[in-house]
Amino acid sequence: MCTLSCLYKEHGYTLFFNRDEQKSRPVATKPELRSLNQTCYISPTDTLEGGTWIWANAHGLSAAVLNHYESDFVPESSERLSRGTLLASLADARTAQDAATRL
Secondary structure, eight states, X not given: OOEEEEEEETTEEEEEEEOOOOXXXXXXXXXXXXXXXXXXXXXXXXXXXXXOSEEEETTSOXXXXXXXTTOOOXXXXXXXXXXXXXXXXXXXXXXXXXXXXXX
């Protein structure tokens, strides 16, 4: 199970995250600075799908993927997209509303 915790400070916050490590999952890359549409962000990369489970960008936003094991929703195979790929595609969002609208 993934866990995300947030420690709020006077001028920002610190994120703490543990990734649900399946024994069969390949080791991910270490967090690196990246750029998407001229927006700098930092994230690790899942080497299997190429996405990420967490990022923080230069606009002060951060996002993460958490598990939802209780969900009964299973997309058709033609509709399946890695959640990490979807999350990575939002790393250039300027506001939370922008990310939510695009999602």
